[in-house]
Amino acid sequence: MVVIVGAGASFVGISAVHPPTAATASTGSVAPAADPPAFNMRKYTLDAPSSRWVVVDKLRPLNPRKYEPSDLVRVSIPRTFSATIRREANTALTLMNKEFVQSHPKYGLVVHSGYRSYATQKAVWDGDYTLTALPGYSEHQTGWAVDLAGKNGKCAIYECFANTTEGKWLAANSYKYGFILRYPKGMQNVTGYQFEPWHYRYVGTLLSIEMHNRNIKTLEQFFGLPNAPKYGVGGH
Numbered sequence: 001m002v003v004i005v006g007a008g009a010s011f012v013g014i015s016a017v018h019p020p021t022a023a024t025a026s027t028g029s030v031a032p033a034a035d036p037p038a039f040n041m042r043k044y045t046l047d048a049p050s051s052r053w054v055v056v057d058k059l060r061p062l063n064p065r066k067y068e069p070s071d072l073v074r075v076s077i078p079r080t081f082s083a084t085i086r087r088e089a090n091t092a093l094t095l096m097n098k099e100f101v102q103s104h105p106k107y108g109l110v111v112h113s114g115y116r117s118y119a120t121q122k123a124v125w126d127g128d129y130t131l132t133a134l135p136g137y138s139e140h141q142t143g144w145a146v147d148l149a150g151k152n153g154k155c156a157i158y159e160c161f162a163n164t165t166e167g168k169w170l171a172a173n174s175y176k177y178g179f180i181l182r183y184p185k186g187m188q189n190v191t192g193y194q195f196e197p198w199h200y201r202y203v204g205t206l207l208s209i210e211m212h213n214r215n216i217k218t219l220e221q222f223f224g225l226p227n228a229p230k231y232g233v234g235g236h
């Protein structure tokens, strides 16, 4: 009993006093713990459509409007139609699908849509401003966005995809591979789009991990950009 009390008192004394004394002795001054380096919000431009951080929304059309990425590749994972995305996004998507399948052997991701050109977007635009972007305003035109489904086709391009094994895994894990869920639930006033649990945007892990750690859901909020619920003046 006496020994235990004595040991406890001694331990408290050491932990409270010893570290500052040691720091003073070894460095001559007590340096405060270094802050981690601040996140560089300007590491990549938000404006050029070739940038992995480009923000495209109803107030921010691609500039130039008919931009075409230079390094499109055919997606390496299964796809419903011939789909291309930018090389770096394809590398990340391939790794993401590989690790998903490793942990879920009966499942797999399928790309429903990748890059869409200005001309293609013009053809698919059906007048539904909440679901389909005007040509020149679609994130798909950057080559950084993919619409994903499961290979079983369950809830493909429907909101119930959020409740599937694939949809839940993507929502929880895509940030590790540099992807974000671009149109989260309840954010239509910010992003301009209703919940699209299938639409993933590649931004690179530097940003996707930072957004995850700070629990910020949209690019607009992260970068302090205006909400973009509707096309602005100069749009259509």
Ligand SMILES: [Zn+2]
Pocket (backbone or CB within 6 Å): 113, 140, 145, 146, 147, 198, 199, 200
């Ligand atoms: Zn999409």
